[in-house]
Amino acid sequence: MQGDEGLMGSGEFSRRSLLSPKALRVYEQRGLLVPATVDPANGYRRYAATQLEDARLVVRLRRLGMPLDRVAAVLAAPAAARAELLAAYWDETERRVAGQRALVAALLAQWEDPSAGGGAVHDVQQREVPQQRVLSEQRTITQPEMPAWVPAAVARLEERAAAYGGPSGPMLLVFHGLVTEDSDGPLEVCLPVAAPEDDPAVRVEPAHREAYVRLRKRETVFPSILTAYDEVAAWLQGQGLRPSAGPREVYFAHFPSAAPDDEVCDVAFPY
Template identity: 55%
Template structure:
């Protein structure tokens, strides 16, 4: 066995800032496969050229990036560094959203521990008039753990149906909660997509008219949309109506007026509203 020019696992570990244990794990994951493995002793040797990949893996791990995503970045970096950077940016965007969402969760927990009145300090509530709207709609009983996937799939279906109807979607999509949605309760939930009324055109979705109404609402960021911190916004709106002695006339809802997928965690994207 000719190991000329190869590095032992100990030397390679020191130069790559990785432990021999980590190197064996990354070998199992297909991230860093030794150049030579002695079948009798199991001893491993690496090529010096593998140091660059090893150091990239070490740095990505310091970002707490999962091994599956590291493998994707490493593979892309060997063929197209720009795509690898795009994957890195996408991961960091996800991380920033998770951190922002957790920060909002801390705020929500503080409110819950200090009492309901604290929610009014965190959210400014306003009132507006909402005109009558024709909407494509979809209902379902769904628990909170399944809600995001169902919302994404349902909006995609409604957008497809709206695409062949006049100008398509003509107003913000909104989600109505006709009942409690949490780990135990399943709504039901209704997704509504505003379109121009056209009695002569058949649509591949249920259609109804959402009556004109007034509503109290508070505007929240993308990070605040995550469950359960979004409950602080619902609590704030309901607490405001109770304080003002205003009676709710419909079910609470989320109104998405911005591009949620491409928004930053601190961007305003949604109104939590209650018809009054």
């Protein structure tokens, strides 16, 4: 019921906002829609009519599949910045869906014609990789956390690399375990530098032979990039070879400025 103070109870607010009582509780706990008042005696919650606009915005953003932390950022942003946040989220969503579409196509090709090499679209190549000394950061991390953590880790490593005259080779992402939405690696970011043999700040990446495929920027979107991992793994199995270390992504181009069809990355398996 509407109160004398211009407030409404949670039931009325639920009906007018199209949010269930359960959703209201969740959003209150997450700080998205906090009641205007809470009676200390009975816990009765009242919402202001002015909160309906935010509540309806939450409904719309959730229909787009936006995670609650991103919804909170939109609500907290000034009106002029909300469009930018939504556009950035939707761009990420479209790239993710494009990656999922490519993965579905690869799986369908594999199932419809198993003799066609699993729908492979890349030529697997081989190369010798010399020993490298690398600065590194390692963390247990899930795939959704990678877009924020990896660039930050790279920036920190590049700052440290300045003491060695800058990086001496391409940046590596070394996967010491599976990194997906459900599995947390760990993942190591490595930046080669020209460091002395006895420098305790670096670790040695051993010389090895590796099989790899080269990807364009548009092919690096998760989960479509997993197709490249499958292709190299299948090639190694077909050759009777076994990986000797964790697979890695080798970024030899400046990723942020690259165009979608620019070659930027190798997916590689040491063996």
